[in-house]
Amino acid sequence: MERAFIYGDSLLKATVPDEDMHYRFHLPEVMAQYPTDRLEVVNRAKMGATVTKGLSLVEHDVQRGMDARWALVAYGGNDSDFDWEAIAAAPEQEHLPHTVLPEFIEKLRCAVQELASAGVQPVLMTLPPIDGQRYFQFISRRADGGSILRWLGDVGRIYRHQELYSDAVAALAMTEGLPLIDVRRQFLPMRDLPRYIAADGIHLTMTGYRCLFDTLAGWIRERL
Structure with missing residues (x-):
């Protein structure tokens, strides 16, 4: 039987916000839809993880000895995010994302090289799109939206900034x-894309996770 590791954030734990915006993990029910007789999946995804956490997990696992054919390394969502409360408090100041883009690329490169040196095939993935308007409304529940908007310039910048990280992964x-x-690429052509993205604008609905995990499973299936 083949084995694959998954390194990522809350997306790879199939995290969905409920009506009160409390997060629930739905990974077991998502994974139950796929056969387990030919592939064992070791899921190392962590809620809120950035590539910094991912790199330390990879280094830890490689040091212990990894027996796997593939390792999916999927970060960028939390890396591209900002401290919105700090922005709301001082919109006239400069604010950096949790991981600036050059550091994100470098740490992602280190993680994949670490895996390759251990004889594991690293696999990267682009990020599912976010709904910037919904996410703006979500962060405005906890911080002053007017101040955040003054710093942003326009709400569309939220989407564009996340896309920079997705493009960097592809590059x-x-x-x-x-x-x-x-x-x-699986999500962007959809006419009904909003129903695939959760109410917070950054996670997916169960329909969205089905699309995400079907895409991953399809890639694996072709190679088993």
Whole structure:
């Protein structure tokens, strides 16, 4: 039987906000839809994880000895995010994302090289799109939306900034000669995309997770 590791954030734990915006993990019911007789999946995704956490997990697992054919490394969503309360408190100041783009690329490169050196095939994936308007409304529940908007310039910048990180992942896959699962491409053509994205604008609905995990499973299936 083959084995695959998954390194990622709350998306790879099938996290959905409920009506009160409390997060619930639905990974077991999502994974139950896929056969387990030919592939064992070790899911190392962590809620809120950035590539910094991902790199330390990869280093830890490689040090212990990894027996796996593939490892999906899927970060960028939390890396591209900001401290919105700090922005609301001082919209005239400069604010950096949790991981600036050059550092994100470098740490992602380190993680995939670490895996390759251990004989594990690293696989990258683009990020599912977010709904910037919904996310703006979500963060405005806890911080002053007017101040945040003054810093942003326009709400569309939220979407564009996240896309920068997705594009950086695709570019790294090309320069490093790595397999890339283009998840974003599955979502973008959809006419009814809003029903795939959760109410907070950044997670997916159960329909969205089915699309995400079907895309990942389809890639694996072709190679088993």
